[in-house]
Amino acid sequence: MNRNIKTSSMTEAAMISGILVLFAYISSFLISLLMFFYPVPAIILAKRRGLKYAVLSLAAADLIIIMLLGVQIGITFVILFSPLAIAISYGICKDEDPNKTIMYGAIAFMVSFVAMILVIQVVMGINFVQQMVEITKESFNMSKEILLKTAGDTNSDKFKETLKYFEETGMAMVTFVSQQFPSMLISASVLTSYINYFAVERFAKRFSIDMRKHEGLSNFSFPNTFILAMAGLLLLSYLLSIFNVNVNVVQMNLFMICYMAMFIQGFAVAKFYLIKWNVNKVGRTLILISIFLMVGFAQVLALVGIVDLVFDIRKIRHKIV
Known part of the structure; x- marks a missing residue:
């Protein structure tokens, strides 16, 4: 057998x-x-x-x-x-x-x-990171060329503002890729x-x-010690300056990690209450997609995530292993 x-x-x-x-x-x-x-x-x-x-x-x-x-x-x-x-x-x-x-x-x-x-x-x-930076630069340059060709001889103030904004966005994206990898x-x-x-x-x-089975995003929560861990790493980053490490890049990545974590926590809170209020699956999906795409709402969700992590507004922390 x-x-x-x-x-x-x-x-x-x-x-x-x-x-x-x-x-x-x-x-x-x-x-x-x-x-x-x-x-x-x-x-x-x-x-x-x-x-x-x-x-x-x-x-x-x-x-x-x-x-x-x-x-x-x-x-x-x-x-x-x-x-x-x-x-x-x-x-x-x-x-x-x-x-x-x-x-x-x-x-x-x-x-x-x-x-x-x-x-x-x-x-x-x-160099993988440098290659990513170069690809990002090339993609924005190609998009810029297409924009210029589409505009033709247009030289209005509105077009100049759009072009300037596009260039600034491109530079910000290149910086993000190089520093936030x-x-x-x-x-x-x-x-x-x-x-x-x-x-x-x-x-x-x-x-x-x-x-x-995973408990689902609506019942997900980072541990209480998450913020303390991030604070400890932030403090450690200051100490790294003694060894001539680029502290600004380290801190930017720590802040970005913390921000994304709190966004997920806030998104989980939003889904939790939509389920609690008996919103059907289709409506729930549409609302969550709308929240995700709304300009400036990510910061609100991150703030909600911090509040939930500190005060456990869903009252589920005891369920998290």
């Missing part, structure tokens, strides 16, 4: 390897966004058959991807997405709290991304880990998987 179970597990691992290769091929040539869901089949396999089979499946798939698609493409899946899959699989197999599992995945993705940047810089001699990386890591956990959760019933 054990031999039959082992054989079926290996067969399923081989099938998942094939699916992973297919994911890599489609995401490389047709749908780029699909690569962010590359870990999902391996995570499902880990929960069904065990972590070691998921690792074997990933290793086999990564090797085939490198042989079929080349080292440059293969390295993305080997370094960036495979550790993410293993980290989330570990958390799910250990039946950890969903937020903790998502944190495992986010940390793995961040470390992997930094490792990939270093590998690219050593092997190809490309760490906070962007943290946000992208958390989001990537979350969407993979959410996707696995959606497929759980179809594959007879019993896993802990």
Whole structure:
């Protein structure tokens, strides 16, 4: 019986390897966004058959991807997405709290991304951040040229103001990319880990998987110590000035991380009360999208997030593990 179970597990691992290769091929040539869901089949396999089979499946798939698609493409899946899959699989197999599992995945993705940047810089001699800055500059220059061609000989004051605003926005975006890369990386890591956990959760019933469900954004809350941790890091950034570290960049990233965290907290509060007031799903979605897109409302949500973190206005903190 054990031999039959082992054989079926290996067969399923081989099938998942094939699916992973297919994911890599489609995401490389047709749908780029699909690569962010590359870990999902391996995570499902880990929960069904065990972590070691998921690792074997990933290793086999990564090797085939490198042989079929080349080292440059293969390295993305080997370094960036495979550790993410293993980290989330570990958390799910250990039946950890969903937020903790998502944190495992986010940390793995961040470390992997930094490792990939270093590998690219050593092997190809490309500065990843500088490359992003150059791409941002080029995209804005192209947009500016299109704007000028569309305007033709127009030389009105209104057009000059629009052009000036466009140029200022472009400069601000370039500065943001060059200085806020760490906070962007943290946000992208958390989001990537979350969407993979959410996707696995959606497929759980179809594959007879019993896993802990995420409590949902409406019941999500950062721990009480979050603000203290941010304050401690801010204080530490002042001490870094002794070692001639660019403190302004460090502080800007800390403020951005704190702002985004409080925005998420405030957004969770908004969703919580919409559910509490029995607003239907369609209306809830429309209201939340409107709130997200409204100019200046992000600051309001961030403020609401701070208030909720301090006073627990939803009265759910006892539910958070």
